[in-house]
Structure formats: structure tokens, C-alpha cells
Amino acid sequence: MRRATLVLCLLVLSRPAIAQQGFTVGPVTAAAGTIAAGALTVAARGEDSGTTIPFTIINGASAGPVLALIAGTHGMEYVPIVALQRMRDRIDPRTLKGTVIMVHVANMPSFLGRTIYYSPVDGKNLNRVYPGKADGTISERIADTITREVIARATHVVDLHCGDGNESLRPYSYWITTGEPRIAQAGREMALAFGLEHIVVDRERPTDPAASMYTSNTAITRGKPALTTETGGIAIVDEPSIEMVQRGVAGLLKQLRMRTDGPLPVATPILFDRNEVVRAGQTGILYAEVEKGREVRKGARLARITDFHGKTIEEIRAPFDGHVLYVVSTPPITKGEPVAMIGAR
Numbered sequence: 001m002r003r004a005t006l007v008l009c010l011l012v013l014s015r016p017a018i019a020q021q022g023f024t025v026g027p028v029t030a031a032a033g034t035i036a037a038g039a040l041t042v043a044a045r046g047e048d049s050g051t052t053i054p055f056t057i058i059n060g061a062s063a064g065p066v067l068a069l070i071a072g073t074h075g076m077e078y079v080p081i082v083a084l085q086r087m088r089d090r091i092d093p094r095t096l097k098g099t100v101i102m103v104h105v106a107n108m109p110s111f112l113g114r115t116i117y118y119s120p121v122d123g124k125n126l127n128r129v130y131p132g133k134a135d136g137t138i139s140e141r142i143a144d145t146i147t148r149e150v151i152a153r154a155t156h157v158v159d160l161h162c163g164d165g166n167e168s169l170r171p172y173s174y175w176i177t178t179g180e181p182r183i184a185q186a187g188r189e190m191a192l193a194f195g196l197e198h199i200v201v202d203r204e205r206p207t208d209p210a211a212s213m214y215t216s217n218t219a220i221t222r223g224k225p226a227l228t229t230e231t232g233g234i235a236i237v238d239e240p241s242i243e244m245v246q247r248g249v250a251g252l253l254k255q256l257r258m259r260t261d262g263p264l265p266v267a268t269p270i271l272f273d274r275n276e277v278v279r280a281g282q283t284g285i286l287y288a289e290v291e292k293g294r295e296v297r298k299g300a301r302l303a304r305i306t307d308f309h310g311k312t313i314e315e316i317r318a319p320f321d322g323h324v325l326y327v328v329s330t331p332p333i334t335k336g337e338p339v340a341m342i343g344a345r
């Protein structure tokens with residue numbers, strides 16, 4: 001009896017404040033205070049041969065939030081993919097509180113196939129098919145796998161984008177305001193912590209968890225704060241954009257109290273309450289006539305589309321006074337596709 005009491009006392013005394021457990025994603029478990037890596041398998045089905053989703057778990061020595069960082073939702077958005085490669089061994093699990101899950105390339109078919117927007121296998125946009133379908137096409141099965149294996153295990157989610165292979169983009173983040181007020185407020189704090197001054201206020205995401213469409217919104221509709229970020233573009237891997245991602249993640253780790261040090265949040269954000277994606281009315285050759293990050297007046301010409309013999313068939317104009325968040329700056333354009341995004345305060 002006395003001995004049992006002694007053992008119990010020793011157990012209580014030797015236990016840290018909050019014990020951390022091993023953390024499992026798919027086939028991989030990282031013990032407390034360690035890093036482990038592997039891949040999720042999206043099995044073959046019908047005509048497609050399936051794919052893999054490589055990830056790293058950085059499991060802190062003590063318990064805390066679970067921050068999922070997802071890169072490569074769009075396969076030609078390289079900056080976040082390269083930034084996570086660099087950050088794998090720069091977050092020390094021995095001093096980390098909680099767990100970081102890095103998804104290195106969410107959309108492997110699009111990454112290896114070098115496609116913008118759409119999967120080369122099923123023609124779908126991964127960031128429109130969430131929460132996915134276990135018996136669906138490849139993009140739907142990728143979404144289903146990430147929803148179950150990553151988002152379900154996280155407490156906070158960041159979907160790291162940049163301008164796609166055709167988009168010249170100024171850095172900004174999307175703060176999604178739909179969902180519970182508590183979750184929206186936490187999302188705002190994440191946006192400020194990430195450190196990008198320009199923040200698009202997004203009030204129009206679906207609220208049904210079964211039709212969440214977007215990666216971040218899949219987390220939000222499941223009661224988890226989330227953020228979408230945009231840094232870099234047109235398939236260029238540049239140092240300033242990579243550093244923005246690193247700085248952003250460092251800011252989040254501090255704000256979520258997963259690390260003690262880190263950069264301060266944005267003090268004076270520039271919030272874009274009104275936003276519009278301006279789309280092409282014609283198919284042809286696109287000539288951008290404005291640069292990312294510029295202020296434009298209502299009616300200013302943003303781009304021109306010609307037919308394949310050089311005749312102008314459409315002029316794309318700014319719908320209101322605003323800021324050019326991105327502009328498509330490569331020639332191919334198909335009717336209905338985005339040409340530019342304009343934001344106004």
C-alpha cells in the first residue's frame with residue numbers, strides 16, 4: 001500500500017505540466033519532441049493511379065495547439081512549397097509546444113504535371129472540391145484525405161498559396177469572416193500574426209461543412225480557425241517571398257504560444273472590404289496593362305484581349321477605385337477565367 005502511494009507520487013512529480021503524446025498522421029507517428037515524415041497514400045481508383053501527399057510532423061516536447069501548414073494546393077504555386085522545405089529543420093521539436101503538420105505538396109498530380117488551377121488528371125480545382133469524396137475523382141480523393149488526416153487532427157490551419165503560374169500577385173492574406181464569431185476573431189488574429197499588411201476580408205464562403213469547397217473553409221466550418229495566404233507568383237521562386245512565409249509561420253508560432261520568440265503581429269492592417277475578381281468575357285491572347293500592387297480608378301484599363309490575328313476583342317476595366325491584388329500576366333486566356341482581382345478599403 002505504502003509502496004503504491006510512493007510510485008504514484010513519483011509518477012505525478014516526474015510528469016511535465018502537460019504531457020505530450022505521440023502524434024500520428026496516416027502511417028507515421030512522431031514521438032514527443034521529435035520530427036517524423038512520410039506520405040499519405042491516395043489509392044488508385046478506376047482509371048487514375050492515385051497519388052501521394054508528402055508531409056512532416058514536428059511534434060513538440062509539450063502539449064499545445066496543432067498547426068497544419070498546407071502547401072501546393074495549386075501545383076504551380078512554388079514559393080510556399082520551397083519555404084516549407086526550408087522550415088522543416090528550423091522548428092525545434094524539443095522547445096516547441098504543440099505540433100506542426102506540414103503538407104509539402106497537397107496536389108502532386110498538378111505539381112508534377114505543371115498545371116495551373118486544375119488537375120491534369122480530372123480537370124478539377126482542388127481548392128473547390130472540399131471536403132472531398134472518398135469515392136470521387138483524384139482531386140476529390142486528395143481533398144477527402146487531407147480533410148480526414150490533416151484538418152481533422154489540427155486545431156489551426158493555414159493554406160499557403162501564391163499567385164499561380166500565370167498570376168502576378170502582391171502579397172496578401174484572406175481573412176474569412178463566416179463561421180462562428182469566436183472562430184472568425186481567431187482567424188483575424190492569425191492573419192495579423194502572419195504579418196502580411198494587406199488583408200482581403202472574405203464574407204462569402206459557404207457555411208455548410210459538407211460543402212466547404214475551400215481548404216481553409218473546411219477547417220472553419222469544423223470550428224477551427226484558419227487562414228489563406230498569398231505570397232509570390234508567376235512560378236518564380238524568389239527569396240523575399242520565401243522569407244514572407246517563414247516570417248508568417250514564425251509569427252503564428254508566437255501568437256499561438258507554441259514558441260516564445262517571434263515577430264510581432266501587424267499593427268495597422270490594410271483591410272479590403274470590397275473585392276472583385278474581374279473575368280475574361282472572351283477567349284484569346286491577354287495583354288496586361290497594369291501592374292500588381294497599383295492603385296487604379298474605376299474604368300481604368302487593366303488588360304486587353306485580342307483574337308489570334310491581333311484584333312482587340314475586349315478591354316477589361318476596373319469595376320471600382322481600388323488596388324490590384326493580382327493580374328494575369330501570361331498570354332493565354334479563356335472566357336470566364338480571372339484576369340485580375342481588385343480590392344478596395
Ligand SMILES: [Zn+2]
Nearest residue numbers: 074077161162
Ligand atoms: Zn492557389
